[in-house]
Amino acid sequence: MSVDKLCEKIIERQNPSVVGLDPVLSYIPQAIKDEMRAAHQNPFEAAAQSLLAFNQAIIDEIADVVPAVKPQIAFYEMYGWQGVRAYHETVEYAKKRGLYVIGDIKRGDIGSTAEAYAIGHMGRPDLFGEARAAFDTDAVTVNPYLGSDGILPFARLCKGKKMIFVLAKTSNQSSGEYQDQVTTSGETIYQLAASNMERLGESHMGACGYSDVGIVVGATYPAMLGELRERVPHTFFLVPGYGAQGGGGADAAPAFDSRGLGAIVNSSRGIICAWQKGGSDGRDFAKAAREAAIRMREDLLGVLGGKIG
Numbered sequence: 001m002s003v004d005k006l007c008e009k010i011i012e013r014q015n016p017s018v019v020g021l022d023p024v025l026s027y028i029p030q031a032i033k034d035e036m037r038a039a040h041q042n043p044f045e046a047a048a049q050s051l052l053a054f055n056q057a058i059i060d061e062i063a064d065v066v067p068a069v070k071p072q073i074a075f076y077e078m079y080g081w082q083g084v085r086a087y088h089e090t091v092e093y094a095k096k097r098g099l100y101v102i103g104d105i106k107r108g109d110i111g112s113t114a115e116a117y118a119i120g121h122m123g124r125p126d127l128f129g130e131a132r133a134a135f136d137t138d139a140v141t142v143n144p145y146l147g148s149d150g151i152l153p154f155a156r157l158c159k160g161k162k163m164i165f166v167l168a169k170t171s172n173q174s175s176g177e178y179q180d181q182v183t184t185s186g187e188t189i190y191q192l193a194a195s196n197m198e199r200l201g202e203s204h205m206g207a208c209g210y211s212d213v214g215i216v217v218g219a220t221y222p223a224m225l226g227e228l229r230e231r232v233p234h235t236f237f238l239v240p241g242y243g244a245q246g247g248g249g250a251d252a253a254p255a256f257d258s259r260g261l262g263a264i265v266n267s268s269r270g271i272i273c274a275w276q277k278g279g280s281d282g283r284d285f286a287k288a289a290r291e292a293a294i295r296m297r298e299d300l301l302g303v304l305g306g307k308i309g
């Protein structure tokens with residue numbers, strides 16, 4: 001199962017964290033932008049090539065430190081089709097460097113449209129008799145607001161090779177506006193989403209004790225992380241909110257089981273913007289990302305008792 005591949009990488013690197021590759025031009029050192037602007041007449045192309053060069057240098061530095069990366073597609077779509085190509089090339093580059101790639105696409109729609117999203121990001125569209133992957137990520141994020149119609153097309157395409165992470169309790173401040181509302185059964189919406197994904201995961205179980213159907217729970221809500229860990233013991237958590245959103249290792253700790261497994265914690269700006277702290281000119285941006293990733297690993301390993309697996 002795909003979750004086993006993720007757990008193996010986490011144990012091998014002794015690191016339950018994922019670097020979010022969410023670049024915008026203002027995070028990218030001037031020297032890279034100047035070079036790309038001079039080389040490309042079209043500003044979209046120059047922007048996209050800047051993102052790609054930035055990501056590749058960071059991937060090279062962190063590939064032996066972290067098990068996974070999570071490019072969030074909005075940061076690429078912003079720069080048009082050239083940006084989307086940079087997303088695709090980032091995914092391919094990260095996979096070549098042995099990283100598990102979570103495509104943060106947060107899709108959700110009616111069944112037929114969800115199916116199209118799922119095929120594009122997890123499957124293989126039929127291309128005149130050939131079937132090739134468009135975006136070949138290991139996992140994607142899914143928004144459950146439309147109900148099972150919107151989730152099942154993604155779950156069907158897991159087939160032991162892919163994972164999904166369905167939003168349950170998101171890290172943002174307003175997440176409670178809908179997710180904390182109590183349903184007629186007495187559960188909150190986020191608890192209901194988590195329980196439903198635990199049930200859906202029963203037919204996607206891996207040897208590690210978790211399923212290929214994961215959920216997203218923010219490090220900014222540690223009590224809810226702990227409560228959900230008990231409620232859905234076979235559901236793997238993607239835990240954003242570390243770093244720039246204020247969460248730390250102690251906040252993320254309730255997401256893990258006694259082996260130090262069961263969750264992977266994301267930091268995006270905290271890693272890729274590390275070079276901007278301390279007045280650097282940016283030449284050392286990738287090394288700064290590496291050092292920040294090592295600090296995050298130490299923080300998480302510290303709260304997990306020094307060993308995973």
Ligand SMILES: O=C(O)c1cc(=O)[nH]c(=O)n1[C@@H]1O[C@H](COP(=O)(O)O)[C@@H](O)[C@H]1O
Nearest residue numbers: 020072141170171216240244245267268269
């Ligand atoms: O699905 C996600 O990854 C996600 C869910 C959530 O509840 N909160 C959240 O911040 N994220 C994503 O995690 C990343 C957080 O970025 P930083 O705040 O810069 O670490 C962004 O890509 C967000 O879109």
